[in-house]
Amino acid sequence: MKIAYLVLAHDNPKHLERLAGALSSRSSAVFVHIDRRSSLDRFSNLPRDSVHVSRERIPVYWGDFSQVDAILLLLRSALSARDRFDYFVLLSGTDYPLQPAAYIESFFERNRGREFMNIVRMPCEAAGKPISRLTTYRPRPDASRVTRFGRKLLVRTGVIPARRDYEPHLRGLAPYAGSTWWALSRDACTYILSFADTERRVVEFFEHTVCPDESFFQTILGNSPFRERIERNLTYADWSAGGDSPAYLTEQHLELFEASAHVTLDDVYGVGEALFARKFRDEAADLVVRLDRRARGSGPGERCT
Numbered sequence: 001m002k003i004a005y006l007v008l009a010h011d012n013p014k015h016l017e018r019l020a021g022a023l024s025s026r027s028s029a030v031f032v033h034i035d036r037r038s039s040l041d042r043f044s045n046l047p048r049d050s051v052h053v054s055r056e057r058i059p060v061y062w063g064d065f066s067q068v069d070a071i072l073l074l075l076r077s078a079l080s081a082r083d084r085f086d087y088f089v090l091l092s093g094t095d096y097p098l099q100p101a102a103y104i105e106s107f108f109e110r111n112r113g114r115e116f117m118n119i120v121r122m123p124c125e126a127a128g129k130p131i132s133r134l135t136t137y138r139p140r141p142d143a144s145r146v147t148r149f150g151r152k153l154l155v156r157t158g159v160i161p162a163r164r165d166y167e168p169h170l171r172g173l174a175p176y177a178g179s180t181w182w183a184l185s186r187d188a189c190t191y192i193l194s195f196a197d198t199e200r201r202v203v204e205f206f207e208h209t210v211c212p213d214e215s216f217f218q219t220i221l222g223n224s225p226f227r228e229r230i231e232r233n234l235t236y237a238d239w240s241a242g243g244d245s246p247a248y249l250t251e252q253h254l255e256l257f258e259a260s261a262h263v264t265l266d267d268v269y270g271v272g273e274a275l276f277a278r279k280f281r282d283e284a285a286d287l288v289v290r291l292d293r294r295a296r297g298s299g300p301g302e303r304c305t
Contacts, residue, residue: 001109003028004078004085008070009093010035010060013042014282016093022292024050025101029085031078032093033070035060052077061141062244065206067180067213072196075189086112089183094279095235096288098263100295104275108183115188115230118178118269119218126268129177133210134166140207169205176222177215178269181235181276188226195220232270236263236277248281254290261297 005023009016009032020030030050034043036057046053054073060066071090078088087108097104123131139148154160166175184192196203206212206219221227237246238253257263263274280287 001027001087001105002083002085003105003108004081004083004088005030006071006074006078006088006090007032007093007095008035008060008067008074008091009033009043010038012094012280012282013045015096015280015284015288016043017045017047018285018288019091019093019096020046020051022097023101025105027105028101029078029081029083031074031081033057033060033074035070052081059141063138063211064141065208065212065216066141068206068216071213071217072193075193079186079189079193084186086186087183088186088189089234089276090181091235091276092181092278094281095181095276096278096280096291097276098236098257098291098295099275103295107273107275113185113229115182115184115221115226116232116234116272117182117184117218117221117230118233119176119222119230120178120268121222122175122177122215124177124268127177129214131166131175132163133177133215134175135163136210137164138208138210166205170202170219171199173202173219173223175215176218178218179233179235179237180213181278182217182233184221188221188224191224191226192217192220232265232267232272234273234275236265236274237279246279248279249277249284249287251287253277254287254294257291258294 005028007030023030029052031052031054033054034040034057036059054077056073058066058070058073060070075088078085120127120129122129122134155162206216209215221230238249239246241247265272265274
């Protein structure tokens with residue numbers, strides 16, 4: 001079982017080093033995209049023998065299609081690598097595995113043919129995925145003031161509607177949404193890239209939606225033969241405080257993880273095991289040591305609960 005880890009990073013370089021070290025094995029590789037707005041010098045200590053840092057770097061903005069662009073860039077790089085990877089796991093640079101690399105590889109071996117992605121049909125109030133994410137036109141960060149003003153004027157005068165009709169743009173596709181992070185088979189990833197290359201009208205529509213990283217990939221696979229193979233994703237995150245970003249993990253979270261050999265997720269996306277957790281700061285080295293100690297207590301052959 002060969003795994004390509006696709007990592008989006010922009011800060012916490014020390015933790016990214018810890019993450020890369022924990023994921024490295026003879027059967028895996030780590031592909032990293034570092035936000036072009038971040039200083040590359042801060043990440044100079046990454047192990048270059050096991051980590052492939054993308055030479056092409058995109059400035060990534062929250063809620064913008066630039067995040068999708070960065071993910072597609074990593075996917076293309078990993079799919080074209082000499083090694084033929086079986087699974088592609090999308091992670092944040094502030095994530096960390098809850099199990100050893102051998103266990104993770106064993107997990108995907110046992111679950112060959114399954115896709116791990118949070119997905120719901122839009123709109124879904126329970127998951128916080130309103131249809132307004134598609135009907136609201138979001139200008140790109142590099143749009144000029146003239147372009148922004150011109151669009152507002154056209155809306156105000158009734159030349160174009162304030163809310164977009166997404167159906168013609170999606171060309172009959174049902175809209176789906178979920179979470180950014182996923183783990184997908186080679187076939188599913190190949191399907192995504194083929195779609196992105198050929199369905200340019202759909203791609204251009206998503207370029208101006210809200211948080212497309214949480215709906216672009218879901219809409220593609222939700223309308224494909226892979227839909228029946230999808231189970232919930234594998235990443236734990238604490239959203240209990242609300243807001244646009246999950247909480248940084250603390251000692252209280254570690255106590256939760258240490259209470260069981262397996263961390264089980266159960267929410268609107270379904271029930272399943274968590275293999276990764278986010279998010280950790282550079283200063284969380286002591287928490288990572290505890291996670292490593294916990295992981296060593298689980299053998300690679302144990303089955304999910």
